[in-house]
Amino acid sequence: MLTDDTAALLRLILAGGASAPRRQLLEHHASPAAALAAGTRAWKDCALSDAQVAALRQDDPTALVAVRAWLDEPDHHLLGWHDPDYPPQLRRSPSPPLALFVAGDPTRLWHPAVAVVGSRSPTPGGRDNARDFAHALAAAGLAVVSGLAAGVDTAAHEAALATGGLTVAVLGTGPDVPYPHANAGLHARIAAAGAVVSEHLPGTGPRKEHFPSRNRILAGLALGTVVIEAAQRSGALITARQAGEAGREVFAVPGSIHNPLARGCHRLIRDGAGLVEHAQEVIDALAPLASELAGDLRTRLATPISGGHGNVTRRRQDEAHGDPDYQSLWSALGHDPTGMDQLVERTGLTAAEVSSMLLLMELDGRVATQHGRYFRNR
Incomplete structure (x- = not known):
């Protein structure tokens, strides 16, 4: 109702x-x-x-x-501009959507993220680069955002999921319409373990004009955008441009001068994008921005948890911080992966409350996630 x-x-x-x-x-x-x-x-x-x-x-x-x-349906949400849970990164972008339809966990949209984009028909080396970058970014605790398209997008989403990390798909169709259809299974896996996002009504099919506008959401959700392979005229370059207009970092992976799919990346580098050869360069550049976003989340939740992005000292100071709900959730977590439903049952908290607190604990490095299940970070 x-x-x-x-x-x-x-x-x-x-x-x-x-x-x-x-x-x-x-x-x-x-x-x-x-x-x-x-x-x-x-x-x-x-x-x-x-x-x-x-x-x-x-x-x-x-x-x-x-x-x-x-x-x-379960785990289907609508976030409007008026909603305090509207993603802060997207709110600060030049042309934010009025509302977002979200399949999955909407609190995931607060997570520090990197957009990984590129050609729909990458070279084998480009596909490998997409996997390697997404794997390393997800393993470092950053969400991988992409557009569920064939090629680089698919490789990035799949690598993040295989790592047990977080990935978010931004669609140019309705949230229930995988495009291409071959990615229907991937769409379902992302919705189960992360989030699928669209500004379009459920049931909206693919329309050519929706995909460039989709890219502004992709760029707006992320702290930075990495372009793996892109021709001189491509959607990936639109995403990179929109990321730059939103004041976000733009990175490009160089390639062979004989590879036409490297020309877009080389153009971005000439125009001022950061040349990156390894994901760690992206992680190092974005770490301060990720800490700032973690601060936004602490303000939103008003949860007294100390720590920061990256390597943190894990301290059992739940009693000192004095939040009984936080203590209850920490006690409910074990060293074996535990599903959201079981955590809700153990704590008596709502799913929204548990999701929000788990996200903050992830940002502090105290909790890890694997295939949508949570455990204390070792």
């Missing part, structure tokens, strides 16, 4: 058009329901177009039947 706020947010999404006026409308009111109830004058004061106003005046419940059914 949808809440009034969720139903109102869906109507705002269906209104279409420019996102900025609708974001402003949500900022000026206490909730989506209040924004919708504010009426025509308030909508126009926030610069909504005539078409958007006309769309908001209409209430067609049949248009949302499929969306409601998708949201009723």
Whole structure:
């Protein structure tokens, strides 16, 4: 059963058009329901177009039947601009979406992440580079974000999952529409262990114009973007450009001067992108930014946990920090991987509370995850 706020947010999404006026409308009111109830004058004061106003005046419940059914499924979520759990990195990007449909754990979108992108038809060496970089980034505790496309994206997602790390897929289709269809199994694995994200309504099929705009979300969620292989005209270069416009780091892996898929990377390097040969160079460059994002998360959760990104001294100071829920979760964790459902049962906390605290413990290096199961980091 949808809440009034969720139903109102869906109507705002269906209104279409420019996102900025609708974001402003949500900022000026206490909730989506209040924004919708504010009426025509308030909508126009926030610069909504005539078409958007006309769309908001209409209430067609049949248009949302499929969306409601998708949201009723377990682990399906809708995060709006008004939501305090909206990813902070994306909020600070130039053109953030009004809302995100998320299959999986939405708290994963707060995790320090690196976008790994490149050609849909990479060379064997490019595919190996994508795997090696994603493996090392995931092993270092960074999430690997990519677009679920064939080629470099697929290799990066699969390597992160094989490492037992976190990966996030950003789609240019609805959250329930894997594209290409051959990646349906990978789509399901990412949703189970990480998160699949889209700004498009469930059921939305592939449209050419959606993929360049998808790339801005991919770039906005990440602290930096690594381009493995890219031709002179490619979606990966669009992602890199959008990452730069968002003030994020851009890295490119060089290649042979005889490889046409290296030319886009060489162009990025000439334009100022960081030349990287090993994932550790990316990790070292982004560590301070990851610590800053961890600070954002601590502020959001107001959970008194000390520590930082990277190597930390693991100290059993739960009693000193004095948070009983945190202590309960730490006690529920063992050295063997434990699933989310079992942790919820052991602690009596909600899944959202457990997910948020586990994410912070991961950032502090005290908890590790493997195939969607959690354990104390050794």
